[in-house]
Amino acid sequence: MLMNFETSVSPHVRARDDVQSIMWWVVFSLLFPIAAATWFFGFKALLLVVFTTVAAVLAEAAFQRIVGKPITIRDGSAAVTGILLALVLPPTLPLWMAGIGAVAAVVLVKGLFGGLGFNIFNPALAARAILLASWPVAMTTWTSPIDSLTTASPLFLAKMHQAVPDYLSLFMGSRAGSLGETSVLAILIGAGILYGKKIIDWPAPTAFIGSVALLTAILGQDPLFHVLSGGLLLGAFFMATDYVTAPVTTKGRFIFGLGCGVITVLIRLYGGFPEGVNYSILIMNMLTPVIDTYVRPRLFGGVKKHG
Amino acid sequence: MKTFPRGIHVGHKKEATQSLPICRAALPKRVVLPLQQNLGVPAEAIVKVGDVVAEGQKIADSAKFISAPIHAPIAGKVTRIEKLPTAAGVPVQSIVIEATEDAPAASPAGDRRFWKDLDRDAIRKAVREAGIVGLGGATFPAHVKLSPPSEKKIDVVIINGCECEPYLTVDHRLMLERPGDILSGAGAIARAVGADRIILGIENNKPDAIRTLSAEAKKSTIPGVEVISLKTKYPQGGEKMLIKAILGREVPSGGLPMDVGVVVHNVGTAVAIAEALESGKPLIERVVTVTGSGVRNPKNLLIRIGTSFAEVIEQCGGLTEDAAKIIMGGPMTGTAVSSLDVPVVKATSSILVLAKRDVGDFAEGSCIRCGRCIRACPVGLMPNYLADFTKIKNWERVEEYRVADCIECGCCTYGCPARIFLVQYFKVAKRELQLRKAVC
Numbered sequence: 001m002l003m004n005f006e007t008s009v010s011p012h013v014r015a016r017d018d019v020q021s022i023m024w025w026v027v028f029s030l031l032f033p034i035a036a037a038t039w040f041f042g043f044k045a046l047l048l049v050v051f052t053t054v055a056a057v058l059a060e061a062a063f064q065r066i067v068g069k070p071i072t073i074r075d076g077s078a079a080v081t082g083i084l085l086a087l088v089l090p091p092t093l094p095l096w097m098a099g100i101g102a103v104a105a106v107v108l109v110k111g112l113f114g115g116l117g118f119n120i121f122n123p124a125l126a127a128r129a130i131l132l133a134s135w136p137v138a139m140t141t142w143t144s145p146i147d148s149l150t151t152a153s154p155l156f157l158a159k160m161h162q163a164v165p166d167y168l169s170l171f172m173g174s175r176a177g178s179l180g181e182t183s184v185l186a187i188l189i190g191a192g193i194l195y196g197k198k199i200i201d202w203p204a205p206t207a208f209i210g211s212v213a214l215l216t217a218i219l220g221q222d223p224l225f226h227v228l229s230g231g232l233l234l235g236a237f238f239m240a241t242d243y244v245t246a247p248v249t250t251k252g253r254f255i256f257g258l259g260c261g262v263i264t265v266l267i268r269l270y271g272g273f274p275e276g277v278n279y280s281i282l283i284m285n286m287l288t289p290v291i292d293t294y295v296r297p298r299l300f301g302g303v304k305k306h307g
Numbered sequence: 308m309k310t311f312p313r314g315i316h317v318g319h320k321k322e323a324t325q326s327l328p329i330c331r332a333a334l335p336k337r338v339v340l341p342l343q344q345n346l347g348v349p350a351e352a353i354v355k356v357g358d359v360v361a362e363g364q365k366i367a368d369s370a371k372f373i374s375a376p377i378h379a380p381i382a383g384k385v386t387r388i389e390k391l392p393t394a395a396g397v398p399v400q401s402i403v404i405e406a407t408e409d410a411p412a413a414s415p416a417g418d419r420r421f422w423k424d425l426d427r428d429a430i431r432k433a434v435r436e437a438g439i440v441g442l443g444g445a446t447f448p449a450h451v452k453l454s455p456p457s458e459k460k461i462d463v464v465i466i467n468g469c470e471c472e473p474y475l476t477v478d479h480r481l482m483l484e485r486p487g488d489i490l491s492g493a494g495a496i497a498r499a500v501g502a503d504r505i506i507l508g509i510e511n512n513k514p515d516a517i518r519t520l521s522a523e524a525k526k527s528t529i530p531g532v533e534v535i536s537l538k539t540k541y542p543q544g545g546e547k548m549l550i551k552a553i554l555g556r557e558v559p560s561g562g563l564p565m566d567v568g569v570v571v572h573n574v575g576t577a578v579a580i581a582e583a584l585e586s587g588k589p590l591i592e593r594v595v596t597v598t599g600s601g602v603r604n605p606k607n608l609l610i611r612i613g614t615s616f617a618e619v620i621e622q623c624g625g626l627t628e629d630a631a632k633i634i635m636g637g638p639m640t641g642t643a644v645s646s647l648d649v650p651v652v653k654a655t656s657s658i659l660v661l662a663k664r665d666v667g668d669f670a671e672g673s674c675i676r677c678g679r680c681i682r683a684c685p686v687g688l689m690p691n692y693l694a695d696f697t698k699i700k701n702w703e704r705v706e707e708y709r710v711a712d713c714i715e716c717g718c719c720t721y722g723c724p725a726r727i728f729l730v731q732y733f734k735v736a737k738r739e740l741q742l743r744k745a746v747c
Contacts, residue, residue: 006632006666007643009731011717012659013317013473014667018724019675075672117673117725248678248691297687299709300547301560 017199019116023076025197026238029190030083033234036173036183040145041091045179049086051095055102056082063111077116081105084124084238087180088231088278089131092143097135101127121285122245125235125278132278142176151176154229155274170228181231191237200241203250204257208236211261219269232264235277245285252288252295259284308511310538311548314685315718317473317541317639319512323605324476324598329484331609332622336406338380338613339391339650340366341399345440346447347373352402358385359407363589365438366402375448376438378589380611383407394616394635394642394649401650404613422495422584427453430499430584437583438590438653442575443467443478443544444636446654449580452570453499459565461500465553466493468509468516468574469537469544472637475657477594478574480607482509482516485578486523492577494529495584500570505532507574508553510539541639542716546571548685560712575656595651597623601630601660610651616658617647632666634659639717672725680719680729686712690719690729697732702740710736 037045060078064071073079082102089098105127110119132139144151153176154164165175173183180187194200212232213223226232236257240246246256260280267276343349350367360366360379368376387403422430435450455461466489470478482489493505507524509517517536524532537543537552547558549571556567564571572580575594582588591612598605603624610619616633620626634641635655651658680690688709696704710733719729 005630005643005645005647007645008632008669009728009734010638010640010642011721011730012632012634012638012641012643012661012666013721014669014726015315015722015724017722018726019672022675022677022724077675115673117675243675243677246676248676248681248689250678250682253678292692296689297681297684299560299688299712300551300686301557301562301712302687 019077020075022199023080025199026080026194027076027083029193030080030087030180030238032186032190033087033180033183034083036186037087037091037179040173040182041143041179042148045091048089048091048093048095048098048179049083052086052089052098052102053079053082055099056085056106059103060106060111063107064115067111069115072116075116078106081110081123085127087234088124088128088178090139090141090143091179092141093138097131097138101131104130117244119244120288121282122239122242125239125281128278129282144176145174145182153177153274154225155268158225158229159268159274164225164229167224167228170225175229178231178234181234184228184233187233187237194237194241200237201250201253203254204240204246204260205236207254207257208240208260208264209233211258212264215262215265216269219265221269226265226268230268230275231277235260235281239281240284245288247288247291247295249292249295249297252291255291255295256284256288259287308538309535309552310540311543311552311685313683313687313718314540314542314548315683315721316539317721319539320473321476321479321512324596324607325479327476327480327605327607329480329594329607329609332611332614332619334381334406335611335614335618337615338404338611339401339615340377340380340404340613341391341393341401341650341652342367342377343399344377344446344612344653345375346445347371347375347451349400350374350377352388352400354385354402356385356388359383360385360404363591365436365589366404373448373451375440375450376436377402378438378591379404380591380613381406392646392649394644394652394655396642422491422498422581425495425498425584427499427501430495433584433587434499434580437579437588439576439579439583440590440653441573442579442593442653442656443573444640444654444656449572449576452572453496455500455565455570460568461502461565461570462568463504463506463554463570464493464497464500464502465549465569465571466505466507466574466577467544467546467549467571468507468513468520469549470513471510471539471541471544472639472641472657474596474598474659475637476596476598476607477656479513479516481574481578481594482513483519486519488578488581489520489574490523490527490529490532491585492572492579492581493532495580496570496572496577497529497531502570503531505529506553507532507534508537508543508549509534510543511536512539541718542685542714545685545714545716547714560709590653593651593653593655595619595655596657596659598657599634599660600662600665601627601632603627612653613650615647616644616649616651619651619658620647620660626660627662629662629664630660631663632661634661639721640715669726671727674725674727677724679722679724683718683722685716685718686714688713690733693736694727694729694732697736702736702743705736706740710740713737
């Protein structure tokens with residue numbers, strides 16, 4: 001009884017949260033936008049979410065099997081990618097296209113870069129960009145949640161100087177758009193849960209949303225409309241806070257959010273697309289390593305900032 | 308409420324022993340005394356096998372300045388001097404003393420002295436001769452800290468009563484039971500370093516200790532004593548964090564507390580210093596918290612150095628059926644010990660026994676770059692990148708990302724959701740950098 005007790009390096013106690021629990025909390029928080037999407041766009045929206053999620057998880061398992069890596073689908077990250085992808089797709093997108101997007105997200109954008117933690121781009125957003133380039137019409141065909149007729153997105157209407165939905169329908173979600181971006185209320189509930197669980201922090205979303213509001217106001221636009229429409233809030237709370245593809249420091253995350261906001265406004269007001277959230281985040285994803293290199297925490301007892 | 312930036316909140320888990328008065332353990336029949344018991348040069352044996360020694364007799368010493376002598380905790384006969392297992396894992400040259408029937412009585416106690424009658428050199432000499440080292444766990448020879456070079460002006464002595472490691476209650480109990488000795492020791496330290504302020508820093512999860520020491524300070528004749536309540540956070544008991552929390556001063560990177568005019572000693576060290584000065588008592592015993600879900604009757608025990616862990620555990624009702632892990636020290640920085648056949652040493656602040664259910668089985672995953680390690684690091688390091696650079700052996704980057712400043716508190720590792728053994732990488736990296744420097 002004197003010998004052979006377990007040994008390990010210190011510390012011998014750990015916090016409760018692990019990667020898996022974090023991922024499943026993200027899945028849980030996304031149930032609110034999923035519910036809103038189902039409410040506004042019907043059963044086909046829910047079907048799309050389930051389809052991309054299953055496709056993403058299966059694709060990850062198959063890829064890991066083929067390349068001989070341990071299968072890690074239980075960590076929940078592929079499920080998160082699948083759900084987020086569905087949430088940035090139009091509700092009428094054919095399932096097979098969505099499936100290709102899901103495979104592209106977990107294999108092309110994540111797996112080939114080394115898997116969880118090593119991808120440069122947000123998998124769901126990079127996959128959306130791939131789909132947009134491949135099937136531009138299907139990817140920009142929006143339907144009205146009220147009569148299911150094809151209609152234009154609020155940002156497109158604004159770009160064409162036409163009448164846009166009122167604030168209340170933008171907030172509640174009864175407007176055209178991607179599955180998960182229309183209901184601001186559902187996004188805020190989901191984000192509130194993640195913030196409460198300390199899974200996401202404030203710098204990136206605050207800088208992102210704040211800079212869009214400020215810049216659009218300066219440029220003579222309606223800032224509230226710009227904040228509530230398009231994918232800004234979904235992107236700010238669920239994509240710009242993606243651990244893997246955003247900077248690691250608080251200051252770095254703030255800069256990341258600022259960059260996203262500026263690029264979003266530039267694309268929305270002066271670019272060829274009505275919406276710029278997707279590309280703004282992908283562009284800032286590319287700058288993440290640079291931000292991490294130069295924006296470091298202040299060293300205790302250091303004379304001045306280094307780097 | 309004062310504290311330092313960043314750090315973490317850990318469950319205190321001190322309930323089992325915080326209200327248990329310190330009690331004296333049974334005198335051991337056999338003690339094992341590793342010659343390396345200070346964070347410096349090991350002592351050398353000055354007795355040989357067969358010698359009969361008195362309690363308190365010096366049995367090992369060193370001519371080097373950064374070292375501390377070792378004394379016989381019990382009277383008896385030296386039976387072996389050889390390499391024996393220690394809690395640190397590696398066998399260390401050790402002196403074994405076994406009690407004998409005809410052992411001599413305790414060596415005559417020194418004269419009773421009051422520290423106020425001693426000058427700084429006499430205090431330093433007495434502290435060195437008593438073999439006192441930092442009892443918070445770091446075991447840095449106490450007299451070295453009392454001897455700052457003359458160009459370093461020390462104005463504040465901080466007495467560390469944070470005890471921020473979970474489970475540990477030895478300092479807490481000392482503050483409740485020995486407030487007078489803590490202040491005497493603090494006074495002696497202040498005299499030795501020429502400081503005119505003494506600050507006791509205590510975390511606010513020990514309000515009774517704050518009250519007791521405040522009352523003691525009020526009636527004390529020692530001038531310039533303050534008791535400061537600190538917002539409980541780990542690792543507040545780290546010297547640099549404590550100085551920052553109390554005084555707002557930052558020990559420069561690579562520097563020592565004396566560079567900002569401060570000397571920090573643990574409350575246990577202060578008590579030992581008071582005892583050494585007042586009765587010439589060497590450091591032959593220390594208070595140890597024996598606790599955790601794997602031990603039947605948790606206790607705060609005053610134990611002779613050299614007593615085996617097995618004997619200590621036995622006096623605490625033995626292990627539970629499901630005891631799985633033995634840790635010397637606290638759960639954040641302590642060392643897991645595979646065997647109970649190792650001795651209590653000057654560094655043993657605690658023997659923590661965890662039952663199977665409290666022992667996590669952590670498999671290292673990939674970093675998801677959540678940044679929790681960065682927001683936890685009290686030094687301002689980027690543990691995620693440091694671990695990456697260590698893994699790929701990019702020593703240049705490891706150095707540039709300041710691994711040398713890591714205080715090995717374990718905050719980064721505690722919160723890491725990918726369960727990466729971050730602090731272990733840094734220990735390895737530091738050693739590697741030192742070796743490379745030595746070679747160059």
